[in-house]
Amino acid sequence: MSRAGWIRVSVVVAAVAAVELLCQGGIITRFTMIPPSEMVVALAGILTSGRLTPAIVRTLRIVGIALAASILVGFVLGALLHALPRVRRTVDPLFATYYAIPIYAFYPLFIVLFGLGDVPIIIIGFLLAVVAMIVSTLNGFDRIPRALLKTARIYRMGRVRTALQVMMPCAAPYIFTGVKLAIAYSFIGVIGAEFIMSGSGMGYEIAFAYNNFDNKVMYPLIMLVLVLVTIINMFLHFWEMILFERRRRG
Amino acid sequence: MAKGEAHVTLQGVTRVYPGVAGQQPVHALGPLDLELVKGEFFSVVGPSGCGKSTLLDVLAGLASVTDGAIRFEGVPIHGRVPDGIGVVFQEDASFPWLTVEDNIAFGLRQNSVEAGEVRRRVDHALSLMGLKDFIRAYPAQLSGGMRQRVCIARTLVLEPRLILLDEPFGSLDQQTRLLMGDELLRLWRETESTVLLITHALDEAAMLADRIGVMSARPGRFLEIVETGWPQDRDSRIVARPEFGRITGRLWSHLRVESLKALGQDRPPL
Numbered sequence: 471m472s473r474a475g476w477i478r479v480s481v482v483v484a485a486v487a488a489v490e491l492l493c494q495g496g497i498i499t500r501f502t503m504i505p506p507s508e509m510v511v512a513l514a515g516i517l518t519s520g521r522l523t524p525a526i527v528r529t530l531r532i533v534g535i536a537l538a539a540s541i542l543v544g545f546v547l548g549a550l551l552h553a554l555p556r557v558r559r560t561v562d563p564l565f566a567t568y569y570a571i572p573i574y575a576f577y578p579l580f581i582v583l584f585g586l587g588d589v590p591i592i593i594i595g596f597l598l599a600v601v602a603m604i605v606s607t608l609n610g611f612d613r614i615p616r617a618l619l620k621t622a623r624i625y626r627m628g629r630v631r632t633a634l635q636v637m638m639p640c641a642a643p644y645i646f647t648g649v650k651l652a653i654a655y656s657f658i659g660v661i662g663a664e665f666i667m668s669g670s671g672m673g674y675e676i677a678f679a680y681n682n683f684d685n686k687v688m689y690p691l692i693m694l695v696l697v698l699v700t701i702i703n704m705f706l707h708f709w710e711m712i713l714f715e716r717r718r719r720g
Numbered sequence: 721m722a723k724g725e726a727h728v729t730l731q732g733v734t735r736v737y738p739g740v741a742g743q744q745p746v747h748a749l750g751p752l753d754l755e756l757v758k759g760e761f762f763s764v765v766g767p768s769g770c771g772k773s774t775l776l777d778v779l780a781g782l783a784s785v786t787d788g789a790i791r792f793e794g795v796p797i798h799g800r801v802p803d804g805i806g807v808v809f810q811e812d813a814s815f816p817w818l819t820v821e822d823n824i825a826f827g828l829r830q831n832s833v834e835a836g837e838v839r840r841r842v843d844h845a846l847s848l849m850g851l852k853d854f855i856r857a858y859p860a861q862l863s864g865g866m867r868q869r870v871c872i873a874r875t876l877v878l879e880p881r882l883i884l885l886d887e888p889f890g891s892l893d894q895q896t897r898l899l900m901g902d903e904l905l906r907l908w909r910e911t912e913s914t915v916l917l918i919t920h921a922l923d924e925a926a927m928l929a930d931r932i933g934v935m936s937a938r939p940g941r942f943l944e945i946v947e948t949g950w951p952q953d954r955d956s957r958i959v960a961r962p963e964f965g966r967i968t969g970r971l972w973s974h975l976r977v978e979s980l981k982a983l984g985q986d987r988p989p990l
Contacts, residue, residue: 617813623782624807625830635830639817716858717816 504685506693513690522675522691529660529672532588536595537656541649543596544603548648549633551604552611568601573659577667591668595659599652606648610641643713650706657699727914728756728779728882732788734939735774747939748774751788754933754942756882756914761905763917763925765971766935767982772918773810775940776886779916780807792882806880806913810887814859814870821846821855824873831878845873848907865896869903876907883908885917889924897921898956901928905955922975926967927959934974937981943974 471479486506492498493505504512516522551558573594580590614637622632638645664673672691679688734750749771756762766772777783779790784799792802814823824845828838846852849869859867868888875883885904889897901924908915919925925932932946948967950958958964 615811615813617809617811618815620782620807620809621813624780624801624805625827626801626803627830631830636815639815642817717860 500685501683504689508686509689509693512686513693516687516690517694522672522687525671525675526694528588528670529664532591532664532671533595533656533660535588536592536660537599537652539592540596540599540603540652540656544600544648544652545607545645547600548604548607549611552608558608565601565605573597574662574666577663581667586669591660591663591671594663595656598659599655602651602655603648606644606651607641610644610648611637613644614640643710643717646706646710646713650703650710653702653706654699657695661695725758726755727758727760727793728754728916729791730754730779730788731790733775733778733785733790734787735771735778735783736786749778749940750785752941754945756916758914759912760930761908761915761917761928763919763929763932764935765919765922765925765932765975766940767937767975767979768920769982770935770938770978771940772920772935773886775935776807776884776916776918780805780884782807804881805884806875806878806882807884808868808871808875808886808888810890812859812864812867812871812891814867814874816859819856819858820851820862820870823859823870824851824877827874827878841877841879845877848876848910849873849903864891865900868892868900872904872907876911879911881913883911883913883915885915887919888917890920897924898927898959902955904928909952922968922971923959923964926964926971927954927956932967932971934971935978937978943978946970 489498489503490505490507493500493503551561577590577594580593584590584593618636618640619632622636627635660671661673661676664671665677666673668674672695676688676691676695679685679691730752732751732753734752735748737746737748739745752775764772764775774783778785779792779797781797781799781801790797792805795802815826818826821842825838825842828841833841846855849872851866851869851873854862854866859870862870868891872888888904889900892900904915905928917925917928926948929948930950932948933942934944934946935941936943946967949963
C-alpha cells in the first residue's frame with residue numbers, strides 16, 4: 471500500500487478508536503451512540519439471526535435493478551447523444567444542473583403513477599444514477615483521439631466493429647468511472663427512498679430503529695451499509711486503477 | 721503492376737470545405753495534378769495550413785474530393801479507403817489498451833489472417849522495428865519514438881502497396897528523426913512500396929525522397945516537383961553532401977515566399 475493509503479487507513483482507524491473511547495468513557499452517551507465494538511457484535515448478531523436478511527436482500531435486489539437499468543440506459547443514451555451533437559447541445563446544460571434537483575421531492579408523484587411498492591424506489595435509484603452514467607459515457611467517447619477513429623477507417627472497419635473494438639475499449643476507463651458513480655448513487659437513492667417512505671428494506675429498518683431509539687439495530691445497519699459500499703468501491707477502484715495504469719504515459 | 725508504372729494519379733483534385741455557421745467555404749486544396757510512380761518515395765512540403773493533411777486524407781479515401789479524380793492502381797478513390805493503402809498519422813494512433821504485439825496484429829486479425837501467418841508477420845515487424853523486447857509492453861510504457869515505430873510496424877504488417885505518412889516524426893527530436901528516417905528508407909527498400917510522406921521539415925523531405933512536391937499556401941497546389949537524384953541505397957549520411965544543401969536551399973526559396981503568404985506577411989510594409 472502507498473504512503474497515502476496508509477495515512478488514509480490510519481485516519482479512519484484513529485477516528486473509530488476515538489469514537490470508541492468517547493463512547494466507553496461516557497462522554498458520548500449510549501442514548502446517542504453505542505461504541506463501534508458493540509456495533510460489530512450487534513451486526514454479527516443481526517446477520518447470524520437472519521432477522522433482517524429479507525430486508526437486506528430486498529434492498530440489494532432493488533439497488534441491483536436500479537443500477538443495471540441506469541448503466542444500460544445511461545450508456546445507450548450517452549452513446550446516442552454523442553452521435554447526435556445537436557440534441558446534445560440542447561440537453562447538455564440540463565446535465566450540469568441535474569444534481570441540484572431534489573429527486574426525492576418527486577416521490578409522491580411516483581407513488582401516484584406507480585403505486586406503493588418497489589417501483590418508485592427503483593425509479594429514484596435509477597434517476598440518481600443514470601445521469602452520472604450518461605455524463606461519463608459522453609466524457610469517454612469525447613476523449614477518443616481522432617487518429618484512432620481514422621485508423622479504424624483505414625482498417626476498413628464498419629460502424630459496429632469500430633464501436634465495439636475501438637470506441638468502447640478506448641472509452642472503457644471513463645465508462646467504468648460512470649459505473650462506480652452509478653453504484654454509489656443507486657445505493658444513496660434506494661436507501662434514502664426506503665428511509666423516507668418504504669415499509670421494508672434496509673433504509674426502512676434504519677428509520678424504524680431510529681424512531682424507536684433502538685441504537686443496537688440502527689448503528690449496526692448503518693455500519694453494514696458503509697461496509698458494503700466501501701467493499702464494492704474498493705473492488706471497483708482496484709480495477710479502475712488497472713485500466714488507467716495501462717494508459718498512463720510515462 | 722511493374723516498378724516504374726503510374727501507381728497513383730491525381731487529376732484536378734480539389735477539396736473545398738463547406739462554410740460552417742454562415743462562414744465562407746474554405747478552398748483547402750487544388751486543383752492539383754500528380755502521378756506517383758510505383759515504388760517511388762515522394763515527399764510533400766508546404767507552409768502550415770496549405771492542405772498537406774487534406775491531400776493525405778483524400779488520397780487515403782478518408783475524405784472525398786470536391787472536384788477531380790484520384791486513381792490508385794487504376795481504380796478511383798472517392799471517400800472510401802481502398803485495399804492496399806496504409807497510413808501512419810502524425811498523432812500517436814497506437815491503441816492504449818493493447819500490448820505492442822496486439823497493436824501490430826490488430827489489422828491482420830481484422831482481416832481474418834490465419835493465426836500462424838499473423839505470428840510470422842508480427843515477429844518480422846517486431847524485429848524490423850527493434851521492438852522485440854517490448855512485445856508485452858503497453859504504448860504508455862514506451863517513448864514517443866517507439867510508439868511511432870509501433871504504428872509504422874502496424875502499417876507494414878498489412879503489406880500495403882501505398883504507404884502514406886503524415887509527419888510521422890513530427891514529435892521527435894532531430895537525432896531520432898534522422899535515425900527513424902534511416903529505418904524508413906530501409907523498410908521502403910525492403911517492402912518496395914510506394915511512399916508518400918507529408919512533412920514540414922525540409923531536411924527530412926530532402927533526405928528521404930526521390931521527388932519532392934513543394935506546395936503553395938492555401939489553396940495548396942504544386943509549385944514545383946524537385947527531383948533529388950539520390951541513389952536508392954541512401955541513408956542519413958547524405959545530409960553531409962553539398963547537393964543536400966542545394967536541394968534544401970531550393971525548397972526554402974519557394975517555401976519562404978509561401979510561408980510568408982500563409983502568415984499574411986507577403987505584402988510590403990506600409
